[in-house]
Structure formats: C-alpha cells, structure tokens
Amino acid sequence: MIIGKVVGSVVSTRKNENLIGNKFMVVEPLNDFGNSAEKIVAIDNIGAGIGEIVLVALGSAARIGCGVASAPIDAAIVGIIDNGTGLSGVIK
Amino acid sequence: MIIGKVVGSVVSTRKNENLIGNKFMVVEPLNDFGNSAEKIVAIDNIGAGIGEIVLVALGSAARIGCGVASAPIDAAIVGIIDNGTGLSGVIK
Amino acid sequence: MIIGKVVGSVVSTRKNENLIGNKFMVVEPLNDFGNSAEKIVAIDNIGAGIGEIVLVALGSAARIGCGVASAPIDAAIVGIIDNGTGLSGVIK
Amino acid sequence: MIIGKVVGSVVSTRKNENLIGNKFMVVEPLNDFGNSAEKIVAIDNIGAGIGEIVLVALGSAARIGCGVASAPIDAAIVGIIDNGTGLSGVIK
Amino acid sequence: MIIGKVVGSVVSTRKNENLIGNKFMVVEPLNDFGNSAEKIVAIDNIGAGIGEIVLVALGSAARIGCGVASAPIDAAIVGIIDNGTGLSGVIK
Numbered sequence: 001m002i003i004g005k006v007v008g009s010v011v012s013t014r015k016n017e018n019l020i021g022n023k024f025m026v027v028e029p030l031n032d033f034g035n036s037a038e039k040i041v042a043i044d045n046i047g048a049g050i051g052e053i054v055l056v057a058l059g060s061a062a063r064i065g066c067g068v069a070s071a072p073i074d075a076a077i078v079g080i081i082d083n084g085t086g087l088s089g090v091i092k
Numbered sequence: 093m094i095i096g097k098v099v100g101s102v103v104s105t106r107k108n109e110n111l112i113g114n115k116f117m118v119v120e121p122l123n124d125f126g127n128s129a130e131k132i133v134a135i136d137n138i139g140a141g142i143g144e145i146v147l148v149a150l151g152s153a154a155r156i157g158c159g160v161a162s163a164p165i166d167a168a169i170v171g172i173i174d175n176g177t178g179l180s181g182v183i184k
Numbered sequence: 185m186i187i188g189k190v191v192g193s194v195v196s197t198r199k200n201e202n203l204i205g206n207k208f209m210v211v212e213p214l215n216d217f218g219n220s221a222e223k224i225v226a227i228d229n230i231g232a233g234i235g236e237i238v239l240v241a242l243g244s245a246a247r248i249g250c251g252v253a254s255a256p257i258d259a260a261i262v263g264i265i266d267n268g269t270g271l272s273g274v275i276k
Numbered sequence: 277m278i279i280g281k282v283v284g285s286v287v288s289t290r291k292n293e294n295l296i297g298n299k300f301m302v303v304e305p306l307n308d309f310g311n312s313a314e315k316i317v318a319i320d321n322i323g324a325g326i327g328e329i330v331l332v333a334l335g336s337a338a339r340i341g342c343g344v345a346s347a348p349i350d351a352a353i354v355g356i357i358d359n360g361t362g363l364s365g366v367i368k
Numbered sequence: 369m370i371i372g373k374v375v376g377s378v379v380s381t382r383k384n385e386n387l388i389g390n391k392f393m394v395v396e397p398l399n400d401f402g403n404s405a406e407k408i409v410a411i412d413n414i415g416a417g418i419g420e421i422v423l424v425a426l427g428s429a430a431r432i433g434c435g436v437a438s439a440p441i442d443a444a445i446v447g448i449i450d451n452g453t454g455l456s457g458v459i460k
Contacts, residue, residue: 001300001317001350003286008178010095012147014138015171018157024093024147024171026124026178032302032315039124039179041093041147046290050178055288055300055317057348060152060336065294065348072149072157072170074093078348079291079300086284086302086326088312100270102187104239106230107263110249116185116239116263118216118270131216131271133185133239142270152244164241164249164262166185192454194371196423198414199447202433208369208423208447210400210454223400223455225369225423234454244428256425256433256446258369277392277409277442279378308394308407322382331380331392331409333440336428341386341440354440355383355392362376362394362418363407 001057002033003081003091006048010041018071025077027056032087042075043068053091055079093147094125095173095183098140102133110163117169119148124179134167135160145183147171185239186217187265187275190232194225202255209261211240216271226259227252237275239263277331278309279357279367282324286317294347301353303332308363318351319344329367331355369423370401371449371459374416378409386439393445395424400455410443411436421459423447 004027012024022043028036030053040056045066048054054077062076063069084091096119104116114135120128122145132148137158140146146169154168155161176183188211196208206227212220214237224240229250232238238261246260247253268275280303288300298319304312306329316332321342324330330353338352339345360367372395380392390411396404398421408424413434416422422445430444431437452459 001348002315003317006178008176010147010176010183011174012171013174015147016138016158016168019170026176028178031313034313036180037123037126039094041095046292055286055291058350061339061348061350063153063157064346065339066292070156072093072153072168074150074153076292076348078295079288082287082289084284084286084302086282086304087315091286098270100268102239102268102275103266104263105266107239108230108250108260111262118268120270128272129215129218131186133187155245155249162248164185164245164260166242166245190454192452194423194452194459195450196447197450199423200414200434200444203446210452212454220456221399221402223370225371247429247433254432256369256429256444258426258429277440278407279409307405310405322384331378331383334442337431337440337442340438341431342384352384352440354387355380358379358381360376360378360394362374362396364404367378 001055002029004029004056006050006052006054016072031089040075042077043073044077048077048080053081055081093149094121096121096148098142098144098146108164123181132167134169135165136169140169140172145173147173185241186213188213188240190234190236190238200256215273224259226261227257228261230261232261232264237265239265277333278305280305280332282326282328282330292348316351318353319349320353324353324356329357331357369425370397372397372424374418374420374422384440399457408443410445411441412445416445416448421449423449
C-alpha cells in the first residue's frame with residue numbers, strides 16, 4: 001500500500017454501472033511514496049476528507065478487499081493514518 | 093484509476109477473438125497522472141469521444157469490472173469526468 | 185494495453201513446461217507508450233512478424249485472455265495494428 | 277519480490293474492517309530494488325523489527341499468500357533476509 | 369516477461385511457511401528491460417545458475433504458472449534463454 005493525501009475529488013455522471021454509489025477521491029502520494037505527477041483516483045468508503053492522510057490499496061486488493069469485486073476499481077482508500085514513523089515528512 | 097484525455101483510437105483487424113466488438117481508444121494521462129509517453133490503449137464501452145476527459149481502470153479491474161473477464165484487456169474507460177478538484181489543470 | 189513494434193524473438197529450451205509451444209517475441213514500446221529500455225517479452229499466438237506494430241496486453245489479462253490461464257505468462261500480443269490516430273509517430 | 281529495510285510503521289484507527297489485526301510497516305527498498313521515494317507500506321505477520329532487511333511480496337501474492345485473501349492488502353513482508361549475494365551493498 | 373541475468377541469491381530462514389523449499393535468486397534486468405536499480409527476487413524451479421540469462425514472469429503469472437498458487441510469490445524464473453534477436457546487447 002502507499003500513503004497519500006486526499007487533495008480533491010472527481011464527479012462522473014456517465015460511468016460504468018458497477019461504479020454507481022462510489023466516491024472518487026484524488027490522492028497525491030506523500031514524497032516517500034511517489035511524486036505529484038503520480039496521483040491516483042481511489043474510491044473511498046471510510047469517509048476520508050480533503051487533506052487527510054490515507055492508506056491506499058492498489059490493484060485487485062482494492063476491489064476484492066472493499067466488497068466491490070465486480071467493479072472496475074483498481075485503487076481504494078482503506079485507512080486514515082493517525083501517525084507513523086520512518087517517513088521523511090511529518091504526518092499532519 | 094487514473095484520469096486522461098482521449099486523444100485517438102486504433103484499428104486492428106487481425107486480433108485475438110475475445111477482443112472482437114471492442115473499441116480501442118488512445119488515452120493520454122493528464123499531467124497529474126503521468127506523462128505523454130505513458131499513453132494507454134483502453135477499451136471504451138461507455139461511448140467516450142475524442143477530447144473527452146475520462147476515468148481509466150487498469151489491470152484485472154478492467155476485464156472483470158467491464159463484463160469482459162475472459163478477454164485480454166488490461167485497461168478500460170469507465171467514466172467520463174464532469175468536473176473535479178485537486179488537479180493542477182482545469183478539466184475542460 | 186500498449187502498442188509496440190516486434191523487434192525480435194528469443195529461444196528457450198529449458199523452460200517451465202506450461203510454456204511449451206509458445207513463441208516469445210521481443211516488443212519495443214512505441215515512444216508514446218514507453219522507451220526502448222522497457223522492452224517486453226510477449227507470447228504471440230496471432231502470427232505477428234518482425235517489424236509489425238502490435239497491441240500488447242499485460243498482467244493476468246495475457247494469461248486469461250489468451251487461453252493459457254495456467255501458464256507463467258504476463259504479456260501477450262493480442263492484435264496487429266492497422267492504423268491509428270492520436271499517436272506522435274506514424275504507424276507503418 | 278523486492279528487498280527492503282523496515283524503517284518504520286504507521287497506525288490507522290479508522291480503517292477497512294478487513295485490515296483489523298494487521299501491523300503496517302514502512303519498507304524502504306534497498307538501492308538495488310528502487311529508491312527512497314518508492315517506499316511501501318506492507319503488512320507484517322512474521323515479526324520483522326525496525327532495521328531488519330526483508331523480502332516483500334507485491335500484488336495479489338501478498339493477499340493470497342499470507343492468508344488474507346479478502347483484505348485490501350497489496351504488499352506483505354514474507355521473509356527476513358539472513359544474507360545474500362549479487363547485491364551492490366552489504367546486508368547488515 | 370522480462371529478460372535478466374542471475375546475479376546472486378538470498379537466504380531467509382524466518383519466512384512465510386508457503387515459501388519453504390523455494391530458491392530465491394537475484395535477477396538484474398538486461399539493459400533492454402530495465403536498469404540495475406530494478407533488480408527482482410524471483411523463485412527458481414528450473415535450476416538457473418549464477419550468470420545465466422533468464423526469462424522472468426511477474427505478478428500472478430509467477431504463482432499460478434509455477435504450481436505455487438497459494439504462496440506469496442510475485443516473480444519466477446521460467447526459462448533459460450539460449451539466444452535471441454532484437455536486443456541491444458549480445459546474450460552470452
């Protein structure tokens with residue numbers, strides 16, 4: 001998984017029907033996990049808000065681990081980070 | 093998922109039979125999600141047109157989430173983006 | 185999927201038995217899809233020749249979509265490109 | 277798999293329920309396997325400590341190979357490296 | 369798949385029990401397939417030796433194609449390359 005900051009969200013009216021009901025957040029990886037040109041659109045079903053630092057699961061784990069196994073989803077916010085060590089920046 | 097712009101399409105007559113009936117669009121990631129040398133060929137079954145900004149699912153999610161689980165497809169356009177926040181450029 | 189040019193092939197006598205009977209082509213991504221140091225070895229069961237521009241599926245899609253679900257294959261040539269738009273170079 | 281050093285851990289109270297009970301370690305790839313801006317958050321169920329050099333499995337292998345097939349987990353520490361050859365640095 | 373050279377191996381005593389019995393080789397991609405900072409640890413069940421040029425399968429293909437579907441393995445040596453064309457260097 002990687003850690004990033006929720007920096008925004010996107011809206012899509014015309015979309016695959018298996019996506020209906022999901023929120024699509026824009027996550028920017030922390031510097032330790034990538035760069036600002038490697039943002040990810042991830043679904044959020046734990047209620048992360050803009051500015052929060054989150055754990056993101058990628059690949060089949062996002063679908064299968066979040067109860068949306070048959071949806072075209074390859075990234076999901078799966079936790080809100082409270083604190084951490086070993087990172088070059090400070091969380092919060 | 094990533095967000096990109098539909099910049100073109102490709103035609104293939106001689107192809108794997110599980111691909112028949114699909115449209116193959118060329119998607120260029122927005123700057124926030126990659127660079128112009130990381131384009132993707134994605135199937136489109138929601139009717140995205142050239143120039144539209146779209147959500148693209150990658151990996152097994154593209155096959156399984158789009159009803160083509162047994163096709164050799166690793167990328168699919170799954171939504172047309174209406175608007176968004178947290179991106180460095182403006183959508184539309 | 186990505187688009188590349190078939191630039192060669194490799195031969196392996198001592199190999200996993202699930203690979204027997206496959207041809208292994210060396211595919212170089214077109215500039216729009218990567219660089220020359222990111223070549224891929226892909227199986228070919230549609231008869232692509234050296235110099236042809238092909239569509240390549242990556243990951244589980246290659247195995248499952250090409251009838252070799254139990255083989256250790258992560259890339260397959262799945263179409264020969266006739267023509268396309270939205271690419272920085274000309275196909276053919 | 278890649279080899280990295282355990283450099284820290286993160287805590288998440290509000291998280292996907294399938295993640296409960298897992299420890300989340302921050303792993304920095306050794307120079308041979310990436311760079312310090314490509315850290316990974318991996319679960320650990322073999323008891324790796326800070327500073328240890330570990331083997332990390334990525335993708336579906338992490339879920340399926342570690343008995344957490346239905347959790348949104350895409351990386352797992354699966355071994356502690358005792359020693360090795362062919363690496364540019366010394367392990368330990 | 370990618371092609372690399374076997375440059376070493378690693379030993380892990382404390383490891384996930386599904387890994388027991390496997391050999392872990394360090395593979396450095398040939399220049400055509402990556403760079404020396406993108407080494408991979410791959411299992412080897414075809415008996416590749418140090419210095420040999422090998423075909424490596426990545427992702428779920430490594431597990432499922434090599435008879436270790438329930439092990440946390442994301443890379444496997446699946447063939448020893450005898451010769452090839454279309455590569456910038458000479459094999460052997």
